[in-house]
Amino acid sequence: MxxxxxxxxxxxxxxxxxxxxxxxxxxxxxxxxxxxxxxxxxxxxxxxxxxxxxxxxxxxxxxxxxxxxxxxxxxxxxxxxxxxxxxxxLRPVRIVRVYDALRERRQGHPVMSLQARVILYASMSVGLLGFAAALVVYQHEHTVPGASIRTFGDSLWWAASTLSTVGYGDAVPVTVVGRVVAVALMGCGVALLGAVTGSFSSWLMQRFARGDDTGPPRN
Amino acid sequence: MxxxxxxxxxxxxxxxxxxxxxxxxxxxxxxxxxxxxxxxxxxxxxxxxxxxxxxxxxxxxxxxxxxxxxxxxxxxxxxxxxxxxxxxxLRPVRIVRVYDALRERRQGHPVMSLQARVILYASMSVGLLGFAAALVVYQHEHTVPGASIRTFGDSLWWAASTLSTVGYGDAVPVTVVGRVVAVALMGCGVALLGAVTGSFSSWLMQRFARGDDTGPPRN
Amino acid sequence: MxxxxxxxxxxxxxxxxxxxxxxxxxxxxxxxxxxxxxxxxxxxxxxxxxxxxxxxxxxxxxxxxxxxxxxxxxxxxxxxxxxxxxxxxLRPVRIVRVYDALRERRQGHPVMSLQARVILYASMSVGLLGFAAALVVYQHEHTVPGASIRTFGDSLWWAASTLSTVGYGDAVPVTVVGRVVAVALMGCGVALLGAVTGSFSSWLMQRFARGDDTGPPRN
Amino acid sequence: MxxxxxxxxxxxxxxxxxxxxxxxxxxxxxxxxxxxxxxxxxxxxxxxxxxxxxxxxxxxxxxxxxxxxxxxxxxxxxxxxxxxxxxxxLRPVRIVRVYDALRERRQGHPVMSLQARVILYASMSVGLLGFAAALVVYQHEHTVPGASIRTFGDSLWWAASTLSTVGYGDAVPVTVVGRVVAVALMGCGVALLGAVTGSFSSWLMQRFARGDDTGPPRN
CATH class of the missing domain: 1.20.58 (Methane Monooxygenase Hydroxylase; Chain G, domain 1)
Structure with a gap:
């Protein structure tokens, strides 16, 4: 204790x-x-x-x-x-928690619904992770012969298309380090999709539960 | 007040x-x-x-x-x-709300289930946003040397493959403006997936809840 | 009546x-x-x-x-x-309903849980739609100069990668008809993801609800 | 009996x-x-x-x-x-069940929440299936003229980008066997997305249900 x-x-x-x-x-x-x-x-x-x-x-x-x-x-x-x-x-991701704790302390209570917080957490974490991944991939790829990621802009573009699981394939890592980072980022993308979808789904469920159990629908 | x-x-x-x-x-x-x-x-x-x-x-x-x-x-x-x-x-997206409000006023009550409205909202918004994004990307890309988006058809095709997170990569923006628009559209695609999935999920849950709590399943 | x-x-x-x-x-x-x-x-x-x-x-x-x-x-x-x-x-998709009705009539009651039926429906519909789409796309693409879909195998491969929203982009339609079919198939892919995800999610919720409300967890 | x-x-x-x-x-x-x-x-x-x-x-x-x-x-x-x-x-996937049963026997009760187990199951199964699929695809592809999967690293990279439904398309199978394996892997990817998303969604729902029904929110 x-x-x-x-x-x-x-x-x-x-x-x-x-x-x-x-x-x-x-x-x-x-x-x-x-x-x-x-x-x-x-x-x-x-x-x-x-x-x-x-x-x-x-x-x-x-x-x-x-x-x-x-x-x-x-x-x-x-x-x-x-x-x-x-x-x-990976450390900056923890700042999301700090930011939320600070806001909560100032207001005396959680200022957002759980879903809004999940989406905010997911977006901020994903933004920070995507930026960090783009940095590492750019560092390891931009001088390699035959690489398709040549500028930091390419690297950010690749990170965005990976995190959203779109995956155009016009800019992809070719080195081992770059690909390992990419696989980690794919995992983040799947988790992001899960967080966004889960939040939507539970928000819808909540509205139904409220409408069905405790009175007329309030929307 | x-x-x-x-x-x-x-x-x-x-x-x-x-x-x-x-x-x-x-x-x-x-x-x-x-x-x-x-x-x-x-x-x-x-x-x-x-x-x-x-x-x-x-x-x-x-x-x-x-x-x-x-x-x-x-x-x-x-x-x-x-x-x-x-x-x-981005403004035309608001027309979805106006359209729904008009229908509701004419009928005196919401005419669709919440899930159907979420899917309709999501589809209409995504259609309008995709069209607007295709316009902007076409405008900025089709004269750039080395661009893969040459006609408005290509641009619509690119928008559809981005919004569904399929991302073939045969037509992709290469300019900075085009890529910024694309990243925004990817975000819309993730949200669309979330809305469709969440609606399905809550619709299934609702059917179970009804069947389990208030009598035999009614489907 | x-x-x-x-x-x-x-x-x-x-x-x-x-x-x-x-x-x-x-x-x-x-x-x-x-x-x-x-x-x-x-x-x-x-x-x-x-x-x-x-x-x-x-x-x-x-x-x-x-x-x-x-x-x-x-x-x-x-x-x-x-x-x-x-x-x-599109008609063969209706056969899924007929198949289910036949099984139900023979057994006197629905033979599967709602989630299993949703997944079965989604898989069978998606399989039939993917096959039909592959046929149409093959018919319109395989003689076009510059097409990447040359055999029916390519076409099936393209349909599978579109329906799962993977979208490699090594085989893509280039004609207008092919692309319109592809956009429809992307919509099916998003709906398939929604159905699978929603079923998983509601199945998990159901197990929790049962465990929490009516006794010890039964798994 | x-x-x-x-x-x-x-x-x-x-x-x-x-x-x-x-x-x-x-x-x-x-x-x-x-x-x-x-x-x-x-x-x-x-x-x-x-x-x-x-x-x-x-x-x-x-x-x-x-x-x-x-x-x-x-x-x-x-x-x-x-x-x-x-x-x-496909057999090693069953080891996930064995591993869980062993842990449970040692502890006398399930050691994880249902969602954590679903995610663990899904990740381990997907890891094993991805590895097995990469083996088979590498075996059938790496000697074929015109193949883009030349090393086992390429094959693992392809498996990861398929399972996460990112699908860059820089390494894709070109033989019939490789493509059949790939289609099966796409199905796993869709199921993985469904499992992750469903777990998130039901975890969120559970927190709401607890907070609303049995007292103040406990997070």
Whole structure:
């Protein structure tokens, strides 16, 4: 209980600064990938920011591990967090939760219906993941001979067509790293479809339930 | 309350004429894009209709803003309407609501089940959005060297394959404007899938609920 | 009431023979398309079967129209039947209903859960529609210069990739007729996804409802 | 009843060893396909393992048929098992059930919510089916002139883009066997989408039902 509350306090305090750090990480990573012609000092600054924020994530993970007092079970139970420590580009997705918690605290109660929150979460996560994936794929593909992803615009275009499961195929990764990222992004696309569809479906069901059980339809 | 009822009256009165105006806007825009060889006066007429209807939308938006007495919050709350003022090609989608309201008024009650209305709304909106997107993409793509969308037929074909998330990739936009429109259309496609699926799902659930709770299945 | 019961008797009696006729129509149409090198008499026989079965559908539609005593409203209310008279290739889909009615009559009660029936209906309809669409597209595409659908196998492959919304794009229609058929097939694909997803979703919901309301979970 | 319980005992006892055998089958099949340059004895060993495990499946099927005492009805009722005897590459999917049963026995109760199990089942099945399909397609495609699937990596990439219904089309089967496998995989992809979406949807519905009926929302 004590440990649980200390973990909770730690997360409440450090949520917002770590969210900001994860955006910083994404930004500095993006600058390094997209602006290779940067002057030396600016490049070094970016690298320093990337390294510092990553270190911050590792420290946060370690502290929460110690606070939990769970040993190796912690790694398995929080496998998503463990993965994020290795792949900090996934980290900005957590900012969605922070953003929602902040809004809730300001208003004293959840400000949106569950469905609206699911759709908002899904869209924001998918946007951030798509951007991160586009960065990684661009970095690994744009210099490969025979690649169809040559500019960052191509990469964003590919990410959008993958996440919506449209998949035109005019821009596709050809390297192994690019394809592994693509398969992960396809999984996100399927989950996005599931979230949007499920929200629609439960929203419709709710309207029927309300209309049938508690009085005349209110729409 | 007073303002609310004045807004409601304004919307009830002006809904049908504004719906007609939005179709006029779409038609005059389409003629200008699809018939570049029109004689001068006909072209000017089209341009005039486009401009006049757009002005109408701006006036409508401004009046509703004033009637609401909400200041800048109005812009945020009605962000869809605010967007439509900037991109009037999205406006015809509102005609779906007008059409439904007209039918309902004539019959005195909603004439369709909620699911049928969701599917009808989704199909009509998606048809109108697909047509508008095909117009814009055709306009920006068909003269670009290396483009695969050369005729308006190609553009409609591309819009259909995008909205259904099939995405053959034999006709795809290559310009930035075309790709931005395409990403928006992909979002519509995902939402369409969600609406169709959600309707099916809730319709099935409803049949079970009726059969299980209130007696033997009635189908 | 009387007219209604006469219509019902007509449909019960003529359902199975008309179902057989629609399969005959599909078969004779397929033979004409797929075996152009047939000797003259066999070709004429096929044409005769096609024409005879189509005539049968028109007669059936006319009789039901007369029996209904509804005038032009009948055409609008039974718009699907009206469409089928014009496009008899859609007719075999009705055989799914006949098949189900026959099974039910033999057993005295519905033999499957609603979800299983939805999935069976959707799969059989989609299979028949995909086959009919592949026939039409093959007929209109395989002689066109620059076409990517050259054999009936290509056409079936294209139909499968369209119905599942995968859409590889290695075989796509290029003629106007082919593309119109393709857009209709995309709509079927979206509906198929909706039916499968909705069935899954309502099946899961049902299991929860049973487990929560009437005792311990029974799975 | 007696026969039923003997069948149940047979299945409980032989479930885990047969699951292991099915993985062995898959592994030996994979080695034969992916390492054609293997020395003779190793190749023979693989072939022997493949043959032995297949024989095991046939024996298991025959015993269960005899125990059921049902005659030909058994074949129809257990059509999935009958199919698996002919296509043992589908067999590893059953290991998902074994894995779940093992976990449940160790814990004394189901360890996951129904939705989590559906998603886990769907992901594991889809992973195994995708791997098996990639093997078969690679085996039949990589030596065909004009094929776009040249390496096993291409084949896995194609399987992932098919299962998620993205369908880029940069790697597609061109042989008849490859396309038949692909159509089956498309069906799996549609079912996967349905399972993910349905789980999301019913999870959302459940949260609403709990929040509305039995007290304040518990999230």
């Amino acid at each position: 004590d440990d649980g509350s200390r973990t909770a306090r730690w997360e409440r305090r450090l949520g917002p600064p770590l969210g900001a750090a994860s955006l910083l990480y994404l930004a500095s990573y993006a600058v390094r990938v997209l602006a290779p012609g940067l002057p030396g000092p600016a490049r070094d600054l970016c690298l320093a920011v990337t390294a510092a924020t990553w270190t911050l994530f590792v420290v946060d993970y370690t502290v929460r591990w110690r606070l939990s007092g769970q040993g190796l079970r912690f790694v398995r139970r929080n496998w998503l967090d463990s993965l994020v420590v290795l792949l900090p580009l | 007073d303002d609310g009822s004045r807004t409601a009256r304004w919307e009830r009165r002006l809904g049908p004429p504004l719906g007609a105006a939005s179709l006029l806007y779409l038609a005059s825009y389409a003629v200008r894009v699809l018939a570049p060889g029109l004689p001068g006066p006909a072209r000017d007429l089209c341009l005039a209709v486009t401009a006049a209807t757009w002005t109408l939308f701006v006036v409508d938006y401004t009046v509703r803003w004033r009637l609401s007495g909400q200041g800048l919050r109005f812009v945020r709350r009605n962000w869809l309407d605010s967007l439509v003022v900037l991109l009037p090609l | 009387d007219d209604g019961s006469r219509t019902a008797r007509w449909e019960r009696r003529l359902g199975p023979p008309l179902g057989a006729a629609s399969l005959l129509y599909l078969a004779s149409y397929a033979v004409r398309v797929l075996a152009p090198g047939l000797p003259g008499p066999a070709r004429d026989l096929c044409l005769a079967v096609t024409a005879a079965t189509w005539t049968l559908f028109v007669v059936d539609y006319t009789v039901r129209w007369r029996l209904s005593g509804q005038g032009l409203r009948f055409v609008r209310r039974n718009w699907l039947d009206s469409l089928v008279v014009l496009l008899p290739l | 007696d026969d039923g319980s003997r069948t149940a005992r047979w299945e409980r006892r032989l479930g885990p060893p047969l699951g292991a055998a099915s993985l062995l089958y898959l592994a030996s099949y994979a080695v034969r396909v992916l390492a054609p340059g293997l020395p003779g004895p190793a190749r023979d060993l693989c072939l022997a393992v493949t043959a032995a495990t297949w024989t095991l499946f046939v024996v298991d099927y025959t015993v269960r048929w005899r125990l059921s005492g049902q005659g030909l009805r058994f074949v129809r009722r257990n059509w999935l098992d009958s199919l698996v005897v002919l296509l043992p590459l």
